[in-house]
Amino acid sequence: MTVVQITLRKKRLGRSLAGDIVLFGLLALVGCFMALPLVFVISNAFKPINEILKFPPDFFVRNPTFTNFYDLYHLLAGSWVPLTRYIYNTFFIAFVGTAGHVIIASMAAYPLAKRKFPGKTFLFTVVVLSLMFSATVTQITNYMTMSWLGFLDTHWAVIIPAIGSSLGLYLMKQYMEQIPDALLEAAEVDGCSEFRIFWSIVMPVVKPAWLTLIIFSFQGLWGAGGAAGSMYIYSEQLKTIDYAFSQILSGGIIRTGPSMAATLLMLSVPILIFIISQSSVIQTMSTSGMKD
Structure with a gap:
């Protein structure tokens, strides 16, 4: 024992x-x-219009119906841009932005956490200070930068700022500092290159960190299309599903039911990603603990 x-x-x-x-x-x-x-939210999505507008509202649905989803489908089908195009735009932004953010943040965090070079402390201080600024404060700067790069009215206008977010860099750097230096030194003695050490040793050890980062990044990008649709993206065929929902369902109180169904659909994907990743995070956190 x-x-x-x-x-x-x-x-x-x-x-x-x-x-x-x-x-x-x-x-x-x-x-x-x-x-x-x-x-x-789930209960409201299946309520008929008379139960949705009832005051005080009932917490649980009494006469469940799929009418809200049927109405939502017909509203989206009437748009001149196909529904599949909106879905593709949303998934493209979420997946590419999340993958890029995790990779870039991990590669930048590795030298900050495990290597020594001039200006290391200053760079990390800048990263920490950047966490103080909300996305609203940097909107004008991001818009000017995307305009200068020629990325306006493209998906990259949303993806590039998400990839450069400092939250992922901070999270990965703090977690990588827990890796024993002896482990990396042993890999160097065995002749591993810097990239091999990062990809084959560091990334598997910090799996809980980048799984958690995937959850945060994907949830942020999944719901970012609405604001980005009015600021960075102007072409209708490039906009995301949540922007389409906000435009189609702005027809007044009569579209309250489809609005409830749209809310449930928008929440379902991030929740599913969170549930899948959460089990992996708990498992890896309980089995990958290392001490020097």
């Missing part, structure tokens, strides 16, 4: 059944409370 197993056994023996039940009950209560907004 290892030292870790003995320690865990002692901790397990020191906990009472009543304490475990109380703790589980509190966690279940908090979990149910946090799930209420999502349950309300």
Whole structure:
């Protein structure tokens, strides 16, 4: 029996059944409370118009119907740009922006975390200070930069600023600092190149970090098309599905039902990505811990 197993056994023996039940009950209560907004969104998507406009509103749907989804489909089908084009634009921006952000942030974080060079402290200070500025503050600067690069009215006007976000760099750098230097030195002695060390050793070890970064980046880009559609992208065939929803469903109170269905559809993909990635993050965090 290892030292870790003995320690865990002692901790397990020191906990009472009543304490475990109380703790589980509190966690279940908090979990149910946090799930209420999502349950309300799902319920509203299947409510007929008379239940949606009822005051005070019912939390759960009484007469579920798919009418909202049918109406949403017919509204989108009436657009001169095909629905598949909006979906393609949304997935292209989300996937390319997320992949680019994870790769660039990881490659930039590696030398900041594990290598020494002049100006390292200053560069990291700039990264930390950039976290203080919200996206609203940098909108004008981003617009001028994208205009100078000739990326306006293209998908790259949304993708490039997302790739250059400092949040991913900060997250990856802080996590890479936990990697033992002895592990990298052993790889250098074996003749591994710098890129081989980064790709074959560092990236597998920091898997929890870049899985978490994928969740944040994808969720941000998935819902960024609406604002970007009015600021950076002008051609209708280049706009995203959420922008199409916002335009089609702005016809007044009569389109409240399709609006509820559109909200559920927009939330479903990020939630699915989060659920899939969350299991991997928990698993890798429990098995990839390393100490020097």
